[in-house]
Amino acid sequence: MLSYDVVVIGSGPAGENGAIQASFLGKKVALVEKEAVPGGASANTGTIPSKALRETALAIQQARNRDAHGIEFRVSETVTVPELMGRRGLVTAREHSRIRSALNRAGVEQFRGVASFQDPHTIRVAVPDGGEQDLHAEVILLATGTRPFHPPQYAIDNARVYDSDSILMLDRIPRSLAILGGGVAGCEYASIFAALGVHVSIIDSKDRLLPWLDAELSTAMQDLFALAGIDMYQRTRAMRLEPGDKDVLVTLKDGSRLVAEKVLVAAGRIGNVESLNLGAAGLKATDKGLLEVNAYYQTAVPHVYAAGDLVGFPGLASTSMEQGRVAMNHACGGSRTQTLSSLLPVGIYTIPEVSGVGDTEEQLRARGHEYVVGKATLVGNARANLIGEAVGFVKVVADAHDGKLLGVHCIGPHASELVHLGQAVMSHGGNLNYFVEAVFNYPTLGEAYKYAAYDALEKMRERTNVRSIESAAAKK
Ligand SMILES: Cc1cc2nc3c(=O)[nH]c(=O)nc-3n(C[C@H](O)[C@H](O)[C@H](O)COP(=O)(O)OP(=O)(O)OC[C@H]3O[C@@H](n4cnc5c(N)ncnc54)[C@H](O)[C@@H]3O)c2cc1C
């Protein structure tokens, strides 16, 4: 048996970064990955491949928007989805070599095979050639991620009905696509396929798309989806899917029906725990195959940590990588912060992008916190107009009394980048004056912050005026 301070299972964002963090803290680290390539869902099946397809769809849409006189953009009827993910191969290959060399540089020993517990400190690796290798570990980090959940009522045959992994293997662009589930994956694929010229329908059980977003953002996103020709069926579910020769008949809860050439089931994800033999470590997963952890990412068995998608919401690569680092920093006595930042941005790569960080208006109202809102639309932004994407807005939410920035919510081109400026100001306790006093490059999308801040300051002044008029009236 080989002995390590730390054994990490899974080489996705959580596992990769957790292993490197532990190694930087002087620990002897092994990482076990069952696939031939590292990177997990992020590099191989989810984040990067879907974003590669999105870049193609976006380029087509941008070309249409930029008045390319006399040039018509149409997706060929014979092109496959993998062919449309133009830079996927390059980006994924670079991710693989980046991860491998980062792990090698950090001195992390890598094992290929399926890992499972033999006892709370022993991990058995079943290697592809049929052999086995036992690893003893003082600390274990579980970062085995999730896979698409297949609701039992839908038969995913990868011929007419797909999940969020297999949809990327489509052998041609369908005429129409019905998406079951309006979560992040459903929304991103809806706008990508709509931009590729597909007639898209979303069927979702919730009142509004992505209800955890600031309400104004999700409403704006829905409005833009409607403009893009996406049909929305909300507060309902698909009860039955009946694939025919050419199309699938989808029956909704109220008995109404729609027909689509292909169906994408994007109804959430389920944890990869089956192969881990968690019982041998004294652990049990939830019904969704997730593990419960404390603020330091320790499971019920303190030397066994879990991070990334395996611990549930928000289930993002961005957060997963930080969770892995934070967990191993705690386990290995590192001096960096041992808990996750409370300022977690979310970036949704619809067309256009949607991104937010900090408090939403709904959260502030629920806490009785007095706030003001300032907004700058991108229709009035020179850079947005230059790039032919003058849609959306930057919205700042600030304390009504001292203007401290509490939240930033954007929709529009590069929203997932734009949000970082607000995030930086917030994490340093900054207020609206920062944006008013700062000089921004021009023309940029970022200068929209200045006009959003002016708008919010105006609202603060109005509130003060109203209060002084009220108090003067009360004195009379
Ligand atoms: C379509 C789609 C788009 C997405 N887009 C984004 C995005 O734009 N931005 C973002 O931040 N997030 C995005 N995500 C989410 C992101 O992919 C995940 O949050 C992230 O990959 C989770 O990382 P992880 O390390 O927890 O797990 P994973 O990346 O799932 O990695 C887990 C690894 O563990 C391995 N493994 C599992 N079981 C074992 C075992 N028993 N032994 C050995 N190895 C094992 C797996 O092979 C895998 O390599 C997207 C997801 C999807 C599905």
Ligand SMILES: NC(=O)c1ccc[n+]([C@@H]2O[C@H](COP(=O)([O-])OP(=O)(O)OC[C@H]3O[C@@H](n4cnc5c(N)ncnc54)[C@H](O)[C@@H]3O)[C@@H](O)[C@H]2O)c1
């Ligand atoms: N940009 C990003 O960060 C990004 C992009 C894509 C995916 N992801 C991650 O991938 C994961 C998977 O995303 P997802 O969208 O599949 O899951 P999800 O859990 O976010 O959303 C699933 C949605 O489907 C609905 N639903 C479930 N069953 C249904 C049914 N039978 N009929 C109608 N609606 C139904 C739910 O109400 C929910 O709105 C999430 O963790 C997400 O954060 C992230």
